[in-house]
Amino acid sequence: MARPFLKWAGGKGKLAPTILAAAPPAIARYIEPFAGAGAVFFAFEEARPGTPALLSDANAELIETYTVLRDQAAALDAALAGLAAEYGAADAEGRRAMYYRVRASAPPSPADRAARFVFLNRTCYNGLFRVNASGGFNVPHGRYKNPRIHDGELLAASSAALQRAELRSGDFAPVCAEARPGDFVYLDPPYQPLSATANFTGYTRADFGPADQLRLRDTFEDLTRRGVAAMLSNSDHQAIRGLYSGLAYRLVTVPMSRAINSRGSARAPVPELLIDNFGRVGLSDGEALD
Numbered sequence: 001m002a003r004p005f006l007k008w009a010g011g012k013g014k015l016a017p018t019i020l021a022a023a024p025p026a027i028a029r030y031i032e033p034f035a036g037a038g039a040v041f042f043a044f045e046e047a048r049p050g051t052p053a054l055l056s057d058a059n060a061e062l063i064e065t066y067t068v069l070r071d072q073a074a075a076l077d078a079a080l081a082g083l084a085a086e087y088g089a090a091d092a093e094g095r096r097a098m099y100y101r102v103r104a105s106a107p108p109s110p111a112d113r114a115a116r117f118v119f120l121n122r123t124c125y126n127g128l129f130r131v132n133a134s135g136g137f138n139v140p141h142g143r144y145k146n147p148r149i150h151d152g153e154l155l156a157a158s159s160a161a162l163q164r165a166e167l168r169s170g171d172f173a174p175v176c177a178e179a180r181p182g183d184f185v186y187l188d189p190p191y192q193p194l195s196a197t198a199n200f201t202g203y204t205r206a207d208f209g210p211a212d213q214l215r216l217r218d219t220f221e222d223l224t225r226r227g228v229a230a231m232l233s234n235s236d237h238q239a240i241r242g243l244y245s246g247l248a249y250r251l252v253t254v255p256m257s258r259a260i261n262s263r264g265s266a267r268a269p270v271p272e273l274l275i276d277n278f279g280r281v282g283l284s285d286g287e288a289l290d
């Protein structure tokens, strides 16, 4: 079964069934402009196989990894198997040294770059993707005992699921501008932090701040005016409610626990907001969200 092959902050595995059940019954194309590890895409592909998809994310290395998995699965599989064997055979100090050597490397081939990306994702601290001001991956070595670096079956299933997906890297706005009536757009942006220190939004060099949240709301409104069904998730924060209230969207609160957070206290369920425009684009509300 295809499911995310990466650990990703804000992964939506748990929310996917709710989103799927609420999605319009007939969809020409599934569009996910903040794809991340693709939890909702993979669940969607499982439930409605063969639906054309457009996946996009501002993280270019992530999208290159998806592209290699779709088009050169065997080369990625072989490169990852090699890295997994070397890591598995090393002692603790050897693993650490290998991690920093791979982190510092810049492989010339796309397959080796993708293998590096997956390797670092499986072995880094907390499975975080975080970059420094110049865009370099700067997460330290993790403390997993036996990380699953190479999972041939999962790679094969994920590669199969990606065969009909178009992949892009870049900002969400141009992708949304391309959506047409009949498509379904699911938007899962970096969340509005619930407190000044609570959240992690460092997926890319550019942070996703209040101006981006506003730009996203305007994009959501533009999709709505053009008759494109869309759903968005975010934290249940006053600022987000403020942006989406009074526009005849449906706002529903769902409890969610965060999978990735280094502070134990922040792992408690926090309410999330699911927002859709189905009423405004002439769709019935689908399945109840709550």
Ligand SMILES: C[S@@+](CC[C@H](N)C(=O)[O-])C[C@H]1O[C@@H](n2cnc3c(N)ncnc32)[C@H](O)[C@@H]1O
Binding pocket: 008, 009, 010, 011, 012, 013, 033, 034, 035, 036, 037, 038, 039, 040, 056, 057, 058, 059, 170, 171, 172, 173, 188, 189, 190, 191, 203, 204, 208, 212
């Ligand atoms: C909450 S995560 C998505 C998680 C995904 N739904 C999953 O299940 O793994 C948000 C994603 O937005 C991406 N991102 C950040 N700024 C962006 C932008 N301006 N346009 C498009 N994607 C962006 C990040 O790289 C990150 O992968």
